[in-house]
Amino acid sequence: MAAANFRVAQDDQGRRHVQLFGQWSLRAPSNDFAKLKKLLEPFFFDTFTKWDLNEIEQLDAAGASTLLSGWGNKLNANISLRPEQAELFNTLIGLTRPPSKKIDRDWLSPLNALGKGVLHLLHHFTEFIHLLILLLLEISYLFRRPQDFPWREFSANVYKSGVNALPVTALLGFMIGVVMGYLMSRQLHSFGADIYIVNILGLSIIRELGPVLMAVLVAGRSGSAMTAQIGVMRVTDEIDALTTMGISRTLRVVLPKVLGLTFVAPLLVLWTSGWTLVGGAFASNLELGISFRFFFDYLPLVVQPINLTLSLFKGLMFGFVVALVACHFGLRIKPNTESLSNSTTSSVVTAISGVILVNAWFAILTRGIGV
Amino acid sequence: MSEDIVNNTLMENSPDQDVICDIQNVCTEFGDNIVHHNLNLKVKRGDIFALVGRSGCGKTTLLRHIIGLTKPISGNVLLFGQNLHAMERVAQRRLMNRFGVLFQQGALFSALSVFDNIAFPLRELKQFDESVIYQLVMHKLALVELEPRNADLLPAEISGGMVKRVGLARALALEPELLVLDEPTAGLDPDRSHNFIDLVKQLKKALGLTVLFVTHDMDTLASLAERVAVLEDKHIIADCSLQELAGIDHPFVINFFQSIRSRLERL
Numbered sequence: 001m002a003a004a005n006f007r008v009a010q011d012d013q014g015r016r017h018v019q020l021f022g023q024w025s026l027r028a029p030s031n032d033f034a035k036l037k038k039l040l041e042p043f044f045f046d047t048f049t050k051w052d053l054n055e056i057e058q059l060d061a062a063g064a065s066t067l068l069s070g071w072g073n074k075l076n077a078n079i080s081l082r083p084e085q086a087e088l089f090n091t092l093i094g095l096t097r098p099p100s101k102k103i104d105r106d107w108l109s110p111l112n113a114l115g116k117g118v119l120h121l122l123h124h125f126t127e128f129i130h131l132l133i134l135l136l137l138e139i140s141y142l143f144r145r146p147q148d149f150p151w152r153e154f155s156a157n158v159y160k161s162g163v164n165a166l167p168v169t170a171l172l173g174f175m176i177g178v179v180m181g182y183l184m185s186r187q188l189h190s191f192g193a194d195i196y197i198v199n200i201l202g203l204s205i206i207r208e209l210g211p212v213l214m215a216v217l218v219a220g221r222s223g224s225a226m227t228a229q230i231g232v233m234r235v236t237d238e239i240d241a242l243t244t245m246g247i248s249r250t251l252r253v254v255l256p257k258v259l260g261l262t263f264v265a266p267l268l269v270l271w272t273s274g275w276t277l278v279g280g281a282f283a284s285n286l287e288l289g290i291s292f293r294f295f296f297d298y299l300p301l302v303v304q305p306i307n308l309t310l311s312l313f314k315g316l317m318f319g320f321v322v323a324l325v326a327c328h329f330g331l332r333i334k335p336n337t338e339s340l341s342n343s344t345t346s347s348v349v350t351a352i353s354g355v356i357l358v359n360a361w362f363a364i365l366t367r368g369i370g371v
Numbered sequence: 372m373s374e375d376i377v378n379n380t381l382m383e384n385s386p387d388q389d390v391i392c393d394i395q396n397v398c399t400e401f402g403d404n405i406v407h408h409n410l411n412l413k414v415k416r417g418d419i420f421a422l423v424g425r426s427g428c429g430k431t432t433l434l435r436h437i438i439g440l441t442k443p444i445s446g447n448v449l450l451f452g453q454n455l456h457a458m459e460r461v462a463q464r465r466l467m468n469r470f471g472v473l474f475q476q477g478a479l480f481s482a483l484s485v486f487d488n489i490a491f492p493l494r495e496l497k498q499f500d501e502s503v504i505y506q507l508v509m510h511k512l513a514l515v516e517l518e519p520r521n522a523d524l525l526p527a528e529i530s531g532g533m534v535k536r537v538g539l540a541r542a543l544a545l546e547p548e549l550l551v552l553d554e555p556t557a558g559l560d561p562d563r564s565h566n567f568i569d570l571v572k573q574l575k576k577a578l579g580l581t582v583l584f585v586t587h588d589m590d591t592l593a594s595l596a597e598r599v600a601v602l603e604d605k606h607i608i609a610d611c612s613l614q615e616l617a618g619i620d621h622p623f624v625i626n627f628f629q630s631i632r633s634r635l636e637r638l
Contacts, residue, residue, distance in 0.1 A: 026496075026546040029465040033498040060546045065506045066499065095509040096519045335527045336481035 002057055003030045006040065015048045021055040024063030033066045044070035053081040064088050073097075128328050134250045135258060135324070141251070150256045157260025161222035162268060169217050173272040176213065177205065177279020185287035194288045198295055201280040202303035203371070206311050210273030212359055214265065215318035217272075219351035223326040226257050227347040230330025231340050239331075254331075258323040265319025266312040273311065306370040314362060318355050325351040390452075391416050391549050391581050392437055397446035399432055406432055407443070408605040416548075419575060419582040421596035425623070428602050430585045431553060437583070438472050438551055439463075450549075468492075470549035471542030475557055477534035479526040485512075485537050486522035492544045511540040514577075515570060532563040536570075543574070550575070552584035556591045564588070568595045593634035601627065 002022040009017045018040070025031070043049045053059070068089060071079070075089055106112070142149050181201060188197055230253060233239050239249050281295040329347035333339050392414040399406040406429035414420045422430050435441045436448050439455035447454055453466055479488050489508045493499055499507070509519055515536040526534060535555070542550060555571065556564035568591060575582050586592050592599065592613075599616065601609040603623045609616060613635060616628045 027469070027548060029468065031498075033503075061507055061510045062493075062499070062503075062546065065503045065510070068506070069500070069503050091513075092506055092510060095506060095513065097505075336525065338482035 003028050004033075004036055004063065006036075008043070011050075015050060016043065016046065017050045017052060018043050019052045019055060020067075021057070023058045024056050024067075025058045025060040026062045027058065027060070031063075033062065037066055037070060040067075040070060047078075049078060051079040051081075053079065053085055056085070059085050059088060061088065061092065065092055068092055124328075127332070128324075131250075131254065131328050131331070132324065135254060138248060138251045138255050148251070150252055153252065153256035154260050154263075157256050158264045160225070161218060161261050162264030165218060165221055165268060166271060168221070169214060169268060169272045170275040172217065173210070173213060173275035174279040174282075176209070177201075177276035177281075178283045179279075180204075180209075180276075181280035181283025182287060185284050189288060194290065195298075197280075197284045197288060197290065198298050199302045201277065201284070202299050203307065205276045205280065206273050206303060207307045207370070208359075208363075210276060211269045211311050211314040211318055212355065213276070214268045214272045214315060215322060215355040215359075216352055218261065218265065218268065218319065219322045219326075219348055219355065222261060223322045223351045224344050224348050226323065226326035227330040227333075227344045228340065230327060231333030231343060234331070234333050235335040235340070254324075254327045257327055258320060261319040261323035262316055263319075265322075266315035268319075269311055269315030304370045310362075310366055310370060314359065317358055317362070321354045321358055322351045325354055389416050390414065391450070392583065393447075393449040393452070394433070394437070395447045395449070397433075397436060397443040397448065399429065399436070399443050405605060409446070410602075410606055412600055412607050412610065414549075414581065414583055415598075416581050417579070419572075419595055419597040420584070421592055421599045422583070422585045422602060423587075423592060423599060423627070424602035426587070429605075430602055433602065434551065434553055434583075434585050438470065439467065468496075468545045469547055470551055471545065471547035472551045473535065473538045473542045473553065473555060475554045477526070477538040479534060479537055479541070481526050483526075484522065485517075485524050485526070485529065488526070488537060489540050489544055492541065496545070507544070508540075511544055514543065514574065515540045531558050532567070535559065535567060539570070539574075543578070546578070547580070549581045549583065552582065554586055554588075555584055555595075556586065556588050561590070564591060565594070571595065589631050589634055593631045 004020070004024040005022045006018055006020045009019065011017060022028070023031070043051075056063075064085070068074075073093060075086070075093070081089070181197070184200055185194075185197055188194055188200070230239075233253070239253065242249050242252055277296075277299070281290070281292050284290045284295065285292060326347050329343045329350070333343045390413050392412075394410060394412040397407050397410045410433070412433075422433065424430050432441065436443050437450065439448075439450075442456050450466060451469060453462075455463060455466060458466065479485075480491065483491065486508055489511050490504050493504050493507055508522070512519060512522060517533065517536055517540070521529065521533065526537070529537070550571075552571070556567055559567060571582060572595065574580060582595075584595070586595075596613060598611065599609070599613055600607050601616075601621075601624055603621070608621050609619045609624055611619070613631065616624055617632075619625075619628075
């Protein structure tokens with residue numbers, strides 16, 4: 001294989017002649033143009049060097065462009081070539097040059113970015129409200145025509161985001177319960193306040209940890225799946241196909257997801273909290289010798305039942321927030337992979353932040369209840 | 372003259388330099404469905420070779436075998452005399468740079484602009500600096516008759532015809548010897564598909580390419596193909612020029628030829 005190569009000769013006036021030969025083309029797989037360019041560098045700088053391209057067997061755009069960049073993007077009288085090579089070089093020279101990049105220093109750019117950010121946030125907010133109102137309108141429509149309720153999609157979503165999430169929420173809940181129970185038992189034991197383990201675990205898990213843990217898991221698991229699904233449906237025009245069949249995308253795509261997750265989230269909260277308590281009871285049994293029977297008999301006496309109601313209500317709200325945020329970001333996805341990944345990330349981050357914000361707000365509202 | 376050189380370069384590693392792609396006794400099955408059974412096919416250098424057959428007969432599967440995306444259950448697919456699946460990585464990559472593929476939907480990287488899509492394979496070589504890459508991309512854009520101002524658009528912002536052209540420019544970026552087209556004119560209106568076929572023919576002549584394509588469209592077939600292979604009933608039942616199809620006595624081929632005869636007469 002005749003790879004691209006060159007030889008150098010010197011004439012009597014001391015001028016160097018560079019003769020190129022071989023296959024100056026990407027088709028010769030052993031060519032490395034970066035290396036060739038480096039080897040030719042001294043000759044490029046010497047303006048008296050004569051270049052002879054007549055022996056080149058094959059010259060393609062890549063080889064020509066490499067040479068041309070060394071010659072300062074123009075041909076001169078020192079270069080001797082064949083007519084078809086000259087044609088290729090002239091074509092390349094005639095192409096548009098890259099736009100020269102001017103770096104404008106803009107001192108106001110941070111302010112600019114801030115303003116853009118605020119507008120962007122505002123845009124998100126209005127679209128979110130828009131989606132919320134559309135959803136409420138669809139629900140009011142369903143009150144008038146209950147037979148249009150998408151039961152199949154609803155139950156599919158309950159299954160996907162509820163039933164399928166049972167193992168992972170149980171496992172994580174149990175493990176966090178064991179860790180918390182263990183640490184707290186050690187502390188309480190040093191005060192001789194063993195019995196209070198039930199109060200602490202009961203209140204913190206039922207009231208706070210259970211719902212938030214569930215929401216974080218569901219946002220990561222189901223929220224991201226919803227965003228990606230709606231996003232791909234947008235990319236493949238499935239959403240438009242639905243609309244042309246006269247089926248509202250809010251009714252068919254958004255509503256079953258939101259209602260499904262809102263419906264199943266309180267149940268998941270119960271399940272997660274339950275397993276976390278079991279984990280806590282397990283740890284207190286090992287560390288403090290508190291029996292399971294005692295733990296669960298004593299629990300309702302020290303944790304007021306209203307906490308359970310609060311916890312279920314939180315679950316309801318968290319499920320709603322996660323699903324609505326997921327749908328909101330899903331519907332904003334543009335048909336490219338970058339947008340898909342950005343939106344899915346934003347969806348999960350926003351959903352978890354939203355859940356924690358709602359939780360804080362709710363904690364302030366209910367600060368006098370049940371503690 | 373360029374073809375002579377290409378031939379010379381191949382002599383070292385290929386026993387038969389004129390055969391670019393050699394499919395030997397290929398069998399493919401999907402579950403119980405036998406798609407290819409002891410299928411043989413040779414594509415010669417410089418041909419514009421069409422692979423036709425009814426929907427679902429395994430044309431695209433065969434094409435995917437050829438470009439190394441899938442591996443047949445048994446049999447060999449030799450490209451430039453070498454088996455893609457039995458090579459070490461660097462050599463495999465070099466071999467893969469010797470053919471360019473245009474996918475049916477273009478398969479442009481949706482997150483990259485038109486410019487970056489075409490520049491992608493060139494940048495991966497790590498042999499050129501940005502000014503050379505810019506020039507080469509502009510050269511390829513000019514080859515497929517696109518304006519430089521289109522270079523900054525994203526794939527989602529350009530029309531189907533342009534997606535095909537950009538895909539073609541990307542396939543040609545590394546100066547391949549073999550160009551593989553999957554349904555080159557699917558989704559284009561007759562006028563555009565006509566232009567696209569002219570473009571492919573012109574590029575084939577200018578760059579000394581071998582073109583292998585799969586199509587359902589009779590107009591594309593009649594105006595582009597120089598040779599045609601008919602895939603039917605797990606075998607290649609015909610491998611000849613379009614005119615010679617008339618002499619083959621097989622119900623599918625007879626049917627098929629009738630539908631392209633009028634088009635051939637028009638040319």
